[in-house]
Amino acid sequence: MSKHSYPLFVAIDGPAGSGKSSVSRAVARRLGYGYLDTGAAYRALAWLVIDQEVDPQNSAAVSALLPSFDYTIGTEPDAYFVRVGETDVTDAIREPQISAAVSAIARVPAVRSHLTELFRSIARAVPQPGVVVEGRDITTVVAPEAEVRILLTATEEARMARRSAEISTQSAHTVAEQLRSRDRADSQVVEFMSAADGVTTVDSTHLDFDQTIDAVVEVINTARNSHD
Ligand SMILES: Nc1ncnc2c1ncn2[C@@H]1O[C@H](COP(=O)(O)OP(=O)(O)O)[C@@H](O)[C@H]1O
Numbered sequence: 212m213s214k215h216s217y218p219l220f221v222a223i224d225g226p227a228g229s230g231k232s233s234v235s236r237a238v239a240r241r242l243g244y245g246y247l248d249t250g251a252a253y254r255a256l257a258w259l260v261i262d263q264e265v266d267p268q269n270s271a272a273v274s275a276l277l278p279s280f281d282y283t284i285g286t287e288p289d290a291y292f293v294r295v296g297e298t299d300v301t302d303a304i305r306e307p308q309i310s311a312a313v314s315a316i317a318r319v320p321a322v323r324s325h326l327t328e329l330f331r332s333i334a335r336a337v338p339q340p341g342v343v344v345e346g347r348d349i350t351t352v353v354a355p356e357a358e359v360r361i362l363l364t365a366t367e368e369a370r371m372a373r374r375s376a377e378i379s380t381q382s383a384h385t386v387a388e389q390l391r392s393r394d395r396a397d398s399q400v401v402e403f404m405s406a407a408d409g410v411t412t413v414d415s416t417h418l419d420f421d422q423t424i425d426a427v428v429e430v431i432n433t434a435r436n437s438h439d
């Protein structure tokens with residue numbers, strides 16, 4: 212049993228394609244924790260922006276959508292879904308046009324503070340004894356006080372190869388270019404390419420998927436033991 216009144220908070224950051232979502236979800240499943248994908252909220256807001264025919268570059272118009280942004284996400288590792296209002300957007304938010312628009316809305320300060328509050332309240336409310344929360348600024352902004360803080364990295368080459376293996380509708384070259392430009396835009400807003408003080412780096416370049424899960428679980432167990 213956790214001695215904390217809130218679930219144990221595992222914060223994981225990293226660049227696109229480093230394995231954050233898939234590894235975090237598998238770690239949560241293995242430990243019986245909740246899982247929160249924060250990128251999905253930025254993507255869902257980008258979906259709403261496009262659905263409402265708002266210009267993603269127009270910060271004021273994007274911010275004006277926040278009060279009516281009715282967002283729901285599944286935090287059970289085996290029951291993942293994303294909804295905006297009554298619409299299930301789980302698959303729609305992975306479309307290339309959303310990936311292309313998301314960085315523009317993620318740099319709006321009002322969007323970041325609104326979603327940061329949302330993430331804190333969703334994470335606190337999970338029924339499990341712990342929660343794995345992954346994104347770009349979880350270790351630094353959303354939960355700098357988290358019991359476990361991890362930066363998941365891999366070389367650019369490994370990340371591009373993994374992402375292009377998943378996407379069959381675009382050439383490897385196009386996928387790599389889009390990923391590189393999104394990372395460039397995102398890293399102007401938040402720092403996720405190097406570990407902040409107290410954050411443990413897990414480099415998955417030479418690890419397979421299961422070895423990466425093992426490495427993350429080991430960091431969590433070590434931190435848990437030092438908190439007991
Ligand atoms: N250590 C690893 N070795 C090989 N493939 C991996 C590893 N970690 C993740 N993957 C695969 O790489 C792809 C991208 O991972 P994903 O979790 O979507 O990354 P992110 O959320 O950081 O963008 C997925 O297909 C995933 O299964």
Ligand SMILES: Nc1ccn([C@@H]2O[C@H](COP(=O)(O)OP(=O)(O)O)[C@@H](O)[C@H]2O)c(=O)n1
Pocket residue numbers: 226227228229232249250251253254313314317345346347348349393397401
């Ligand atoms: N904590 C977070 C998470 C995502 N994001 C933004 O949301 C986008 C989508 O995040 P994601 O985690 O789904 O992206 P992938 O790494 O899975 O491709 C990122 O490109 C960032 O612009 C953010 O700004 N802060």
